[in-house]
Amino acid sequence: MNFALQTLNLAAAATEKCDLLVVPVAEGFAPGADALSVLAARALDKGDLATKPGKHLHLYQPPAVGARRVLLLGVGNGSPDAVRKALLAVSADFKAPAVRQAVVYLGEATPALVAAAVQAVAEASYVYITTKPKAEAANLQKVTIGVALEAEVRTAFAQAVALVQGQNLAREWGNRPANHATPSQLAELAKSLARHARIDCKVHGPEEVARLGMGAFLAVARGSKEPLRFIELHYRGADKKQAPVVLVGKGITFDSGGISIKPGPEMDEMKFDMCGAASVLGVFRALAELQPAINVVGLIPACENLPDGRALKPGDVVTSMSGQTIEVLNTDAEGRLILCDALTYATRFKPAALVDIATLTGACVIALGGVRSGLYATDDALAAQLSAAGDAALDLCWRMPLDEEYAEGLKSNFADVANVAGRPAGSVTAAKFLQRFVGEFPWAHLDIAGTAWKGGTAKGATGRPVGLLLHFLLNRAQQAQPDRAPAKKAARAGRTAAGAKG
Template identity: 65%
Template sequence: MDFQLKTLTLSRAAAEKADALIVLFADGAIDGQEPLARLAAEARKAGDFEAKAGKVLSLYKPLAGAPRTVVLASSADGKPASVRSAVVAALAAVKPVKPARVAIVFAQSADAAAVRAAVLAASEACYVYLTTTSKAEANPVRNVLLGVPDASAAKAAFEEAVATANGIEFAKEWGNRPANHCTPTILAQAARGLARLPKVKCEVLEHKDVAKLGMGAFAGVAQGSSEPLRFIVLQYSGAAKADAPVVLVGKGITFDTGGVSLKPAAEMDEMKFDMCGAASVLGVFRALGELQPKVNVVGLIPACENMNDGKAIKPGDVLKSMSGQTIEVLNTDAEGRLILCDALTYAKRFSPAAVIDIATLTGACVIALGGVRSGLFSSDDALAAALEQAGEASLDRCWRMPLDDDYAEGLKSNFADMANIAGRAAGAVTAAKFLQKFTADFPWAHLDIAGTAWKSGAAKGSTGRPVGLLLSYLLSRGAADAQAAGAAAGRKKASRKSRAAA
């Protein structure tokens, strides 16, 4: 979908060539003599246009020269969540007229957060998965014009939002693909395609490379499938070579049967979503290549299937991880942590500033937090705080969970250094404690997205989360690092001048 940004007053917006016009009105008195403002004020006074986020009033040819469909939408307090509600509701209201071009206009001022929210909401509302369907075009919206009082002031936020929307859509695309259209090999091809973007490189390791590295846990999970594993290494180099990168590790189980510990048949089709952590990493790199921020990022994706044949690992088997630690497999359906632990060990070679793994890891996290917030676990308070802040800013929220050492007691094994499960109690926490055993050398955070990565039921499909959260974190970090580097350069220059003057 194509997004455009333009400076528009309400009177100019009414004259725009569009199939539908959406006007966002915030709380308070609606000022101005433009016909649309007067219409909105009258409707609100009559009680037909409530000042509540997401409330809309649809009008047919309300003004001469205006689009035939005009929707007044309330953005209430004007905050990002309210703007998102207004845009989603308004786009639902115009859907019956099948508009190809939609103009969304702010009647009042719009800050950067509101602009981002409007773009991301429009992208979310208009996204339709088509790759494996026979439909030519299920959603006709091809162009969205965003009108604001001052386009130049909103340009940076708009460009960031469009890139984020593209990254989220990329993650949705790969998350939604059926497993036979998204094998580890095909996923690796998608990653290689990202290397065409500026400053992005991709390397793909195969079974022989993984075996040579000693990734016994990762290889153990993959050995039950006829589909060969792939270990994907993406690198985005936007800062100085000496700057330590942030490493993102995405769980890439392209289909999860549970292995010998077979899952129940109901909703097993949704196990194609077990690679949404990997998809989110791909989505982040798609956006990084477009935005080109001053930050270094590495993406690691261990990709394989968890299948069940005569070669599959069995409960009671002991695997040796890349770290040298051994793992007793008590449940083959706790496979995500097995592939992640080797990827976390591999991350050490990059001397990272921080490592964040993203995984649809536990049903226990779904029980704890539902589909609203992702579970956040971290051994580093500063990293956790930065991720929480990024989640709030991006409306892609997370919630920090505990990592007390007592939770690791259940991972003890009589036959290996650790077991891969610790019972049902606090399952999301004990899974994180397992991963923590492989992260002693760097600041680390784990995002359990089992509840937020996809939706079930009538709205079944990938959400693209937590691409927004991760990008918000990386962009903030890049901006802070650049500011610090600039300040250091300024101090160095001042010092040289002082010495010269002396």
Template identity: 65%
Template sequence: MDFELKRLRPQEAASAKVDALLALVPSDFRAGDDALSVLIQGALDGEHLKADAGTTLSMYGAPRIAAPRVVLAGIGDGGGKALRKSVAVAMAELRRTPAKTLLVCVAGTGEPPSWVGAVTQAIDEACYTYETTRTKPDACKLRKITVGTQHEASARPAFAQAQAVAAGINLAREWGNRPGNHATPTLLAGAAQALAGKKSPVRCEVLGPKEVAKLGMGAFQAVARGSEEALRFIVLEYRGGPKSQPPVALIGKGITFDSGGISLKPAADMDEMKFDMSGAASVLGVFRALSDLRPKVNVVGLIPACENLPDGRAVKPGDVVTSMSGQTIEILNTDAEGRLVLCDALTYARRFKPRAMVDIATLTGACVIALGGVRSGMFSTDDALAGALEQAGNTSGDLCWRMPLDDDYAEGLKTNFADMANVAGRAAGAVTAAKFLQKFVGDTPWAHLDIAGTAWLSGKAKGSTGRPVGLLLQYLLDQQVPAEQPAGKARKKVRQ
């Protein structure tokens, strides 16, 4: 997709030679004397259009408008949420047309602040089409999109950032959408290596079964035992900040297909377990965007990738394994495998001496029950880290909600046969899963994002959402260290 940012005066939109014109109409629309304003004012006066977010009016051959197809879209107060909603509805209409070139602008004499970034990202995401395993995909026909604004110079940084974020989100969606046989651990490792080209600031190392065994990652190895597909442990590094700056470590769950293992899942909807590597996909998406944006921050990405399948070698309920940390784990439920691969990855992450660790995982159905698909569950041992992630979610529109981590929740993880069990019963399942992971983070500020409810959509709209790439990128951009600020200064840690 070819995007262009162009300085555009309100009266110039009507004469633009494009296949389609998308005019955004705020609730405080102030009409000028140009043809587009006259058209919109007439639609508002005749109650054919409302300026509420998500309302649209499509027309063909509008008088005095050069573009043959025009879509008017209300954007309400012009806030980020309203803009994303309106663009999604408008692009659904435009994708059904043969239009190849599009101009998008805010109609009237005023522009809401920060609209360029929100609209550019929303359009780019709306144009994504999954094609890998389809012979006749319903591809978006748009090839060039011009974003017209009166404030081109000041909007350019947001424009560039929006494109990079959208590219990262769409990469995460692509790998999340791929079926298990097209997204094996080896293929996922290949996608990571592709991010580390000659001119890329990203570096990649891939460890196989022998290297993982040498590291003593017994919990990770146990999950992979039932599959013929070899596990991969993927290490990504981006060094954009000072050498003295400790990195942020992102750890993404990479279960490329989850049958539940011996604790087999029900057959209904098991196909959706291809999405169980959405945490890993989000890490790939973040690094894709980092390579474009090149912020002044250091980041490490870790992906423990394997399948969870049942066969004669698969781990059994009641088996006890030894994690990389040396702690032993009784596996009471083999379908609670995500925390087993993550615990070894968290232990490995500590060797980088990170200033913060954030793991991302489609971990529990309990989090879906608690928060649905609106917000990701966020657990943290550090108030500053939790606050920064929450703020990043609010800024990006990729929302999360902080959940409790009281020590009482860990009581159910006690067992007579190991240092801990991997499950603690049905009650507060998302919290007890987080308490399990907390046992492997030490004193490093840590957060866990449970994205089981937000990583994909079911039903007719089935597909990956690419979340929480937007949240994570905004958090990393917010962590850039100004040149005058000491890089290695530690944050005060506050335990709950």
């Protein structure tokens, strides 16, 4: 699907020939004399349309309107979040077989509003078909975003379109069954990203991982016949002297729990345990489009966690790459075991910031549900940057504590540290475990167990937190380039506005 940006007023939007024209109607709607305004005003007056986000009225080939279908859509106060929710509520309209070209009229839109609308339409029209040969994808081929002042939102629009490509990649690979998203297949996907400018990829196999001394990672993988892969991506957008931001994504492509096997119900959803990895891959897809002036390293330890005669057992002690020994009290706390070795590896790049992303704990779901990701950070400035990026991207997070007292439960009689500390504050103690392996570099951990996918009838990957991470990186790239030429400074100002508001 292609997105286009076009200068339109409401009267001009009425003349656009398309299959679907979406006209948001906000609180305090002030109608003009054009045909669409008259229709919306009448519908509001008669009570056939309400401005509550998602409330809508379908019109078919109304007089003096070029579109075959018109959707008058309530958008509440007209904020980016309200418009996003409204567009998602009418996803069936974007997926309708007869809808190939759509126009979404936004009028005097802010950069944040345009970004929210692009992302919402992409999400609303997404259909998973990879392993459903008889299913049909949405026929939507082109979506035109109509705005009053195109120049003011062009940068935000371009960023949003790139972000959508990254989110869709993360969503698609998160949704794939584990036998269609093996560690080797993730590695091939990463290699394909290296076809883009400034991106390089290196894939380490079991032998290389063993030589690196990643004993914790190796221990998790040994219960599966699928060979592990340690994926290393580099985006080189700035001077090589600039310290990179390192992103580490958990890539458990299926998690049975190992010997500490999970309950049967909903175990199929453990294919989503690689959504941290998928988010890193999605970020690199977006970077390939935008080419910002920043250096980024992506690290993905990828393997399965399965039980067999060689599998890791409760009570085993393994030696991590850092040299610290770990008593494995629960083999279902495997994500932190593969991440700890990847985090140790990450320190060799002397990162300006180190961020890991993982569907790590059910405890985080209990704490925050599916609304906000859990954010842990050793650096207040880094935490503030990530929180602001999440707000801008409508991809929210919430900072959680890292008090040293939480580490008490990780003490072991038989190793330097245990991999679990009991049920209380389970998400916090998992973060405290990871903190042992990051050295003195500014570090943040995003627990996305509640936000990376949805269950029930809406089961599927969300593509989060690609939006948060991309906004974070773009903001850092902008802040690191204070001495560009005036024309480029103006372009950066547009990006800053999009990051601050969208």
